[in-house]
Amino acid sequence: MHHERMTPAQQTQWIAERARALGFDLCGVAPVSAESLPELARLPEWLDRGYAGEMKYLHDARRSDPRQALDGARSIIVVALNYHTPHKPPDPAAASPRGWISRYAWGDDYHDVLREKLNALVAEMRAQIPEPFDARAYVDTGPIIERVAAKYAGLGWLAKNTFLINPKIGSWLFLGAILTTLALEPSLAPGAAPLPDFCGTCTRCLDACPTQAFPQPYVLDARRCISYLTIELRGEIPEEFRPHLGNAVIGCDICQDVCPWNRKAPATPLAAFQPRERLFAPELEWLASLTQEEFSAVFRKSAVKRAKWRGIVRNACVALGNSAASLDPAARERVAALLHRLASSDDAIIATHARWALTQFPRPSPQSLAPR
């Protein structure tokens, strides 16, 4: 089939239309050059300060230079997919303590959902654009590249909580990118400023963070962030943070939940992102009792798998410890028995966190033990 050659402007417009047809909420193009993504130059300093914790993969140089990821890359197409569903965090229930799983992990693994759509977009580009070009789709190449590129593709601003916020739909967005050698027309005219920063004087996210993970606005120390502590960190959760984890078992969301720009976030129509049964506000006792086999079955094709069985049981122990004071007597006895069992687990990490959780239980007062 013969196609008229499209101008770079027509290519960008056509790609944005196809992205929308594939279900993406936002799509834009940023140029790739040494100067086009200036925030990437701050990545080495962030890494030098140790803010990435054990996330060694972030040190990969390709994450700070898209041209190293794809030879001859000239443009980066950035897409965003809304995953918001209107569920509110649960009230603490004394009878059966509930945990919190971050919204992004309620449904199917977003990597698969995005990759499929991005690959479909690349396939359409190959069918439509006659000139030879290279293109490679990325989901989570590096959170840094995608967010920065999204800003310069005109999709939003990089907020004090470090998320990309779009003024119309907020920050519950998965970002994906296609690096390409095509010289597409950038979404922002040359020299035009990206979307303004609408954080203004607001500091809600910074104030609400339970672990004070923001050393300054716009900068996250991942080592203190509950998302990192519950998902990325493999060993022991430093004791100083455990009481502040509350009921979080996977991720946190607080700095996005409190953001006024998410008040009117639309709901996603995608079935893939609706909460799976039992994953919205999961029962902590159930999570803590999962065997490895049950964990694999429950979290098949779920982003929670990244935390591994040991991680989720470890986190559930901490959350059970944090729930101790709010439990009714029957639940307290049941949970303490479960934690005692886990405290003698063969797994040293689980055993240590179960023992810590037991120390959070109110001790019987000497009076109630005294003979009458």
Ligand code: SF4
């Ligand atoms: S996700 Fe939670 S712990 Fe991490 S920065 Fe946001 S509020 Fe703080």
Ligand code: SF4
């Ligand atoms: S809560 Fe306020 S400061 Fe934080 S990201 Fe939202 S608007 Fe910006």
